[in-house]
Every structure is written in structure tokens, then in C-alpha cells.
Amino acid sequence: MTTATRPLVLLAAVAALAAGCGGARGNTAATTATTPGTDATAARLSAETLRAGVRVAISANVHLSTYVLWHNRIPAWATQSTQGPALKSLRSSAATRRKQGIQIKNLSGGYTISAITLAPSYATATAIVKSHQRVAPYKAGRRLGRAITEDDHARIQLRRIGSSRRFVVWQVTTS
Numbered sequence: 001m002t003t004a005t006r007p008l009v010l011l012a013a014v015a016a017l018a019a020g021c022g023g024a025r026g027n028t029a030a031t032t033a034t035t036p037g038t039d040a041t042a043a044r045l046s047a048e049t050l051r052a053g054v055r056v057a058i059s060a061n062v063h064l065s066t067y068v069l070w071h072n073r074i075p076a077w078a079t080q081s082t083q084g085p086a087l088k089s090l091r092s093s094a095a096t097r098r099k100q101g102i103q104i105k106n107l108s109g110g111y112t113i114s115a116i117t118l119a120p121s122y123a124t125a126t127a128i129v130k131s132h133q134r135v136a137p138y139k140a141g142r143r144l145g146r147a148i149t150e151d152d153h154a155r156i157q158l159r160r161i162g163s164s165r166r167f168v169v170w171q172v173t174t175s
Contacts, residue, residue, distance in 0.1 A: 057166070069103070084171060104135050113128070124158065131153075133149070153175045154175070
């Protein structure tokens with residue numbers, strides 16, 4: 001793989017998350033309660049609500065990544081789902097593709113969230129995501145060669161927005 005195509009494959013891996021949705025339950029810190037069904041239930045519901053916020057953030061990030069692959073620009077709404085090093089990486093890859101005149105079209109694919117782990121403070125979360133997708137590179141409106149198939153695993157670090165249930169994707173590491 002050439003160094004010019006590496007950003008394409010990396011963003012393709014992130015965009016692979018776009019076509020489907022998934023979810024999994026991760027581990028959270030143990031909570032003890034003196035009255036069964038009260039504090040423990042509230043803590044469990046809180047953790048479930050936060051996991052749902054993680055899934056929403058990942059889904060929005062996938063939508064953003066797919067948009068950026070084709071348009072090679074970061075839209076104004078990008079920071080609603082993605083910030084920090086993850087947004088910086090998207091911006092850099094988009095600029096590289098824009099200079100090369102390359103666009104990437106997502107043909108098919110999906111993703112599965114295999115694990116969500118909330119930090120004991122609930123301020124951060126980590127998700128393990130498996131993706132499979134087919135993408136095609138385009139230049140000047142013409143398709144270049146065959147579709148590229150990618151199967152990737154990503155470790156996604158998310159940060160919580162204040163005390164809300166909202167998270168943003170902060171960093172994506174593929175393997």
C-alpha cells in the first residue's frame with residue numbers, strides 16, 4: 001500500500017461504520033446499594049443511558065466520516081459528534097485527498113460495536129468497533145479501478161460533554 005492510499009484506507013475504515021448500527025453492553029464500575037431496586041437501578045439506568053449516548057456519537061461520527069470521504073471537507077456540524085485528534089485526522093485526510101483530486105464513495109458495509117466500557121467517573125468511554133465495507137475511489141468524477149474491501153477493528157475513545165448523556169468521538173485507533 002502506498003503512502004498516498006494509507007489515508008484513504010484509514011478513513012475508509014472509519015467510514016465502514018456508516019452503513020449499519022450495532023450495540024453491545026460493556027463493563028461498568030460495580031455499584032452497591034442498601035435498598036435493592038433503588039440506587040442500583042438508578043445507577044444501571046444511568047450507565048445504560050450513557051451507553052446509548054456512546055452509540056449515538058459513534059453513529060454520528062460514521063455519518064460524518066462518510067460525508068468527509070466524498071466531499072473532502074469538514075462541515076460546520078462536525079464538532080457535534082467528533083472533536084480532538086479524531087477531527088484533526090479527518091481534516092488532514094480530507095485535505096490530502098482534495099489536493100490529489102480523489103473522492104471516496106462508500107458502496108456498502110456495516111459496523112458492530114462489540115464492547116462499550118465506561119470509565120468509573122463516566123467522563124470517558126471506550127468502544128471496540130468491528131467494520132466491514134466496500135469503497136471506491138473516484139477522480140474527476142470517474143471511478144478508479146476496483147472497489148476496495150476493508151475489514152477493520154477500531155478502538156474509539158469518547159469524551160462526555162459536561163454532565164449530559166452526550167459523548168463525542170475523541171480518538172480512533174485502527175488495527
